[in-house]
Amino acid sequence: MRRLYQARDRIEAQLLLDFLDRHLIRSVVLGDFLAGAAGELPADICPTLWLIDDQDLDRAHEVLARFLAPPQSSLDAAPWHCAACGEQIEGDFDRCWNCGRARPE
Numbered sequence: 001m002r003r004l005y006q007a008r009d010r011i012e013a014q015l016l017l018d019f020l021d022r023h024l025i026r027s028v029v030l031g032d033f034l035a036g037a038a039g040e041l042p043a044d045i046c047p048t049l050w051l052i053d054d055q056d057l058d059r060a061h062e063v064l065a066r067f068l069a070p071p072q073s074s075l076d077a078a079p080w081h082c083a084a085c086g087e088q089i090e091g092d093f094d095r096c097w098n099c100g101r102a103r104p105e
């Protein structure tokens with residue numbers, strides 16, 4: 001087994017576990033069972049993802065990077081200008097917030 005990633009909490013750990021599973025990478029979460037007593041334990045005891053199969057390590061790091069990356073839209077989306085009113089719109093939006101016109105193709 002190889003240690004892959006220490007999650008912030010059990011929710012993130014579970015999300016990542018599912019995400020890895022969808023990529024056919026088997027992993028387990030350890031440390032989770034201590035969460036109930038976390039107040040009395042050192043702060044570094046958090047749910048940690050472990051790879052069951054060491055051979056998955058490279059692929060798991062790729063999947064992990066994708067999991068941690070911000071959503072694609074906010075990376076790719078450049079600001080655009082509304083054709084109707086000239087307002088500059090954040091790339092995440094498909095519609096002008098000022099006049100409601102849709103983003104040009």
Ligand SMILES: [Zn+2]
Nearest residue numbers: 082085096099
């Ligand atoms: Zn507009």
